[in-house]
Amino acid sequence: MDTYYHPHDLGKFADMGKGNPDLWEKFMAYYSAVFAEGALTAREKALIALAVAHAVQCPYCIDAYTQGCLEQGSNEQEMTEAVHVACAIRGGASLVHGVQMRNVAGKLSM
Amino acid sequence: MGRTLAIRRLPLASALTQRQLLEAPAQRPRFCERMADAGLHPLHATGISVLQVNVGKFCNQTCRHCHVDAGPERTEQMSADTAEACIRVLASSSITTVDITGGAPELNPSFRRLVRAARALGRHVIDRCNLTVLTLGPQQDLAEFLATHQVQVVASLPYFQPDQADAQRGEGVFEKSIEGLRKLNALGYGHPGSGLALNLVHNPVGAFLPAPQDSLETRFRRELGQRYGVVFNRLFTITNMPISRFLEFLLDSGNYQGYMDRLASAFNPAAAQAVMCRSTLSVAWDGTLHDCDFNQMLELPLAHGLPRHIRDFQLSTLERRPIVTGNHCFGCTASNGSSCGGATV
Numbered sequence: 001m002d003t004y005y006h007p008h009d010l011g012k013f014a015d016m017g018k019g020n021p022d023l024w025e026k027f028m029a030y031y032s033a034v035f036a037e038g039a040l041t042a043r044e045k046a047l048i049a050l051a052v053a054h055a056v057q058c059p060y061c062i063d064a065y066t067q068g069c070l071e072q073g074s075n076e077q078e079m080t081e082a083v084h085v086a087c088a089i090r091g092g093a094s095l096v097h098g099v100q101m102r103n104v105a106g107k108l109s110m
Numbered sequence: 111m112g113r114t115l116a117i118r119r120l121p122l123a124s125a126l127t128q129r130q131l132l133e134a135p136a137q138r139p140r141f142c143e144r145m146a147d148a149g150l151h152p153l154h155a156t157g158i159s160v161l162q163v164n165v166g167k168f169c170n171q172t173c174r175h176c177h178v179d180a181g182p183e184r185t186e187q188m189s190a191d192t193a194e195a196c197i198r199v200l201a202s203s204s205i206t207t208v209d210i211t212g213g214a215p216e217l218n219p220s221f222r223r224l225v226r227a228a229r230a231l232g233r234h235v236i237d238r239c240n241l242t243v244l245t246l247g248p249q250q251d252l253a254e255f256l257a258t259h260q261v262q263v264v265a266s267l268p269y270f271q272p273d274q275a276d277a278q279r280g281e282g283v284f285e286k287s288i289e290g291l292r293k294l295n296a297l298g299y300g301h302p303g304s305g306l307a308l309n310l311v312h313n314p315v316g317a318f319l320p321a322p323q324d325s326l327e328t329r330f331r332r333e334l335g336q337r338y339g340v341v342f343n344r345l346f347t348i349t350n351m352p353i354s355r356f357l358e359f360l361l362d363s364g365n366y367q368g369y370m371d372r373l374a375s376a377f378n379p380a381a382a383q384a385v386m387c388r389s390t391l392s393v394a395w396d397g398t399l400h401d402c403d404f405n406q407m408l409e410l411p412l413a414h415g416l417p418r419h420i421r422d423f424q425l426s427t428l429e430r431r432p433i434v435t436g437n438h439c440f441g442c443t444a445s446n447g448s449s450c451g452g453a454t455v
Binding site for chain 1 (some may be wrong): 269372
């Protein structure tokens with residue numbers, strides 16, 4: 001079945017370095033540093049990445065960080081809770097804009 | 111409980127079928143090519159410090175990831191004569207460690223003879239235990255036997271929660287495993303200073319690499335301690351090998367190519383340098399010799415005219431032997447490495 005996103009295209013990510021190797025290397029060095037063990041553990045960072053992947057709805061990131069979380073020893077409950085965090089923030093972000101709606105409506109209404 | 115490939119008479123029960131699949135042309139580099147790039151081809155042994163004795167395929171469990179295709183209906187068992195041949199090799203060599211595996215090795219009639227003899231020779235003995243065997247009626251004295259002979263127990267427990275453990279090892283296995291662990295703890299196993307080492311083994315419950323060993327060990331220690339009051343010494347992370355029933359899972363779930371790509375892309379030259387086959391000799395239930403338990407299951411014998419049976423053991427010709435490798439070896443060289451003693455780097 002043809003589809004816009006092909007899971008195997010994730011393997012071509014490094015091809016993005018062909019247009020500008022210097023920027024690619026800078027990005028990858030930064031990326032590696034971000035995900036290294038630090039004040040947060042690599043496992044915690046992978047769970048954050050999984051949540052963000054769902055917030056930005058990147059299918060490649062969801063594939064990569066589902067596997068990444070499993071390879072850091074996380075389980076389905078933890079990963080599901082991470083997705084709920086993304087969901088809550090996205091939902092909350094919509095709902096909190098209701099304040100803008102109420103401000104505007106209040107101004108316009110008698 | 112699942113059933114073995116052998117009893118289902120599946121083509122994959124054949125080691126030849128497995129080898130043909132593993133060695134079929136693919137987009138990724140072959141294992142020997144990656145080893146050559148790392149300056150490690152051909153791979154050679156550096157000595158023999160461990161005699162790993164696989165006493166047979168009989169087991170009270172049928173785990174989904176089992177590379178042995180072990181199970182209750184398997185009848186392959188090491189004979190008393192072959193066990194004696196292993197003991198003679200120990201007596202005539204300086205091999206320091208005997209690593210007894212299976213199947214459930216404790217269910218072999220020669221298991222206790224092997225343990226007693228190896229201990230009498232002053233050798234370190236490891237029992238690769240599935241834990242539930244400790245709860246079987248006829249094995250009620252097994253834990254005490256292991257403690258009396260100061261056998262190191264290396265016990266399979268893939269996760270600290272029941273769902274994951276049972277998904278891999280069978281319904282109800284986790285609960286019985288905890289019962290087995292408590293028996294061992296009660297005898298002193300896993301307690302600092304007891305001299306009774308209890309190490310756990312984590313195999314991933316699926317088609318992915320194990321977590322970093324140290325961080326996972328910390329979580330296992332916390333969770334098993336808080337939830338069940340269980341203590342242990344070390345956690346060994348072991349990568350699932352694309353062999354036998356785990357290979358069946360990979361194929362049935364559509365994960366085979368992705369998993370092999372993952373293993374190959376995570377090839378680590380430092381892990382390749384530290385593979386356990388370089389310091390281990392593996393003996394099968396029928397006495398045949400192999401470079402490791404995985405080669406044994408793939409029916410890959412020792413190479414280049416070397417002795418093929420334990421009765422023909424000759425340290426001088428075996429300790430620097432060339433090692434037979436294949437694409438399945440990517441399992442031991444991926445990421446942090448994998449061995450019977452866990453991560454290697």
